[in-house]
Amino acid sequence: MKTLEQLLSDFENVPATISWYLADLGEAKGKQELFTKQSPQKLKTLREHALIESAVSSNRIEGVEVNQARIGTVIFGKALLRNRNEEEVRGYRKALDWIHEKGAKLPVSEKTILKLHELARGEIWDAGKYKEKDGDIIEKYTDGRERVRFKTVTAAETPSYMKQLISKCENCLKQREVHPLIVLAAFNLDFLCIHPFRDGNGRASRFLLLLQCYHLGYEVGRFISLERLIEENKERYYETLEQSSQNWHEGKHDPWPYIGYLLYILKEAYREFEKRMEGLQNPRGEKTALITQAIRQLPEVFRIADIQRKCPGISVDMIRKVLKDLRAEGRTKCLGMGKAAQWKRVGKWTK
Numbered sequence: 001m002k003t004l005e006q007l008l009s010d011f012e013n014v015p016a017t018i019s020w021y022l023a024d025l026g027e028a029k030g031k032q033e034l035f036t037k038q039s040p041q042k043l044k045t046l047r048e049h050a051l052i053e054s055a056v057s058s059n060r061i062e063g064v065e066v067n068q069a070r071i072g073t074v075i076f077g078k079a080l081l082r083n084r085n086e087e088e089v090r091g092y093r094k095a096l097d098w099i100h101e102k103g104a105k106l107p108v109s110e111k112t113i114l115k116l117h118e119l120a121r122g123e124i125w126d127a128g129k130y131k132e133k134d135g136d137i138i139e140k141y142t143d144g145r146e147r148v149r150f151k152t153v154t155a156a157e158t159p160s161y162m163k164q165l166i167s168k169c170e171n172c173l174k175q176r177e178v179h180p181l182i183v184l185a186a187f188n189l190d191f192l193c194i195h196p197f198r199d200g201n202g203r204a205s206r207f208l209l210l211l212q213c214y215h216l217g218y219e220v221g222r223f224i225s226l227e228r229l230i231e232e233n234k235e236r237y238y239e240t241l242e243q244s245s246q247n248w249h250e251g252k253h254d255p256w257p258y259i260g261y262l263l264y265i266l267k268e269a270y271r272e273f274e275k276r277m278e279g280l281q282n283p284r285g286e287k288t289a290l291i292t293q294a295i296r297q298l299p300e301v302f303r304i305a306d307i308q309r310k311c312p313g314i315s316v317d318m319i320r321k322v323l324k325d326l327r328a329e330g331r332t333k334c335l336g337m338g339k340a341a342q343w344k345r346v347g348k349w350t351k
Contacts, residue, residue, distance in 0.1 A: 001161055001194065002248050003186040003255045004168040007178045014182070015256050021263035022179055028270035029218055035277040036219070045286045046223040046276065047100075051075065052313045053225035055092045058206050061231050064088050068305075071312040087122045095119035095207055100222060103214045108169070110162055113196075116207045121200050130158045131198040150245050152195035161194045181266070184212045185259040192241060193248045206230065209262065224269040232297065236261055287314055291322040301335070301344050 014022075036043065055075055059065070064085050066074055073079050074086045075093045095116045099106060106112055118128025126132070137150040153161050165187065172183045188205055195201050210221045220226075230237055244258035276289060294310035295302065307319050323343060326332040331349070335342040 057231040058227035
């Protein structure tokens with residue numbers, strides 16, 4: 001809300017980096033229709049993989065993890081769930097299904113936000129309800145010390161702030177004086193600063209990012225997991241969020257670090273989407289590319305289990321085959337034997 005108020009009342013020059021991101025994203029959006037008319041089977045593979053990655057990554061950012069062997073069952077199956085973590089991952093998938101199915105027809109409203117939170121949080125007592133008690137964002141250190149990283153909006157003020165947030169966002173988009181992607185990122189920052197729920201605010205913010213992208217015609221989140229990219233850049237996420245939330249209550253904060261971060265995530269998603277669509281010809285090739293990308297992003301020495309965490313839903317046999325092929329090409333080297341054996345990248349690998 002405070003960020004949107006800044007944009008409505010005193011919009012200053014856009015930093016050069018933000019302008020570059022906007023230009024790149026405009027070009028990527030222009031190519032979007034061309035890519036989405038390509039191989040239906042290829043797109044189906046991308047959609048399924050993005051769904052798995054999104055449900056797993058967004059919950060993992062919040063410390064919610066499930067057994068790797070059960071990811072496919074939890075997300076796509078109908079079997080009984082074993083614990084609370086599995087409930088939250090499946091709930092996240094249900095919320096994603098709703099967003100992907102409705103797209104831009106699903107309004108950005110309080111009703112939608114509460115429903116998304118309810119789906120993701122499942123049977124917990126306050127799912128789909130604003131917080132009832134005040135709660136600041138606390139950072140805990142390994143030595144036991146704590147500090148208040150940010151004082152959120154009080155529980156009593158939360159409903160009013162949420163109504164204003166949605167209203168001001170609509171006004172910004174109607175006035176068309178600010179680029180809609182900047183409005184999207186500003187909304188996301190304000191939502192996190194309001195912190196309307198007792199728990200699940202980060203996940204709700206990522207739902208809204210995806211939904212608002214649909215409203216603006218940026219549909220890359222259907223094929224590339226925005227949540228996975230955020231997880232891979234988690235340190236930068238927390239760093240820019242803290243930078244941009246300082247003095248938020250007074251309306252004297254600097255929103256550009258966080259706005260730039262979200263635009264960077266969208267740009268990376270489109271870059272990855274274009275690369276996959278241009279270079280892959282079949283679902284098997286898509287899986288090979290996903291595994292190779294995971295290896296590129298891991299430390300120089302890694303294990304098969306590390307690849308599994310980045311490639312949920314891809315079998316161990318497929319991962320082993322790709323590693324064997326890369327070893328034959330001189331690009332990987334096995335440093336041991338058995339399931340826990342370490343592997344090493346060899347030669348030039350670009351991040």
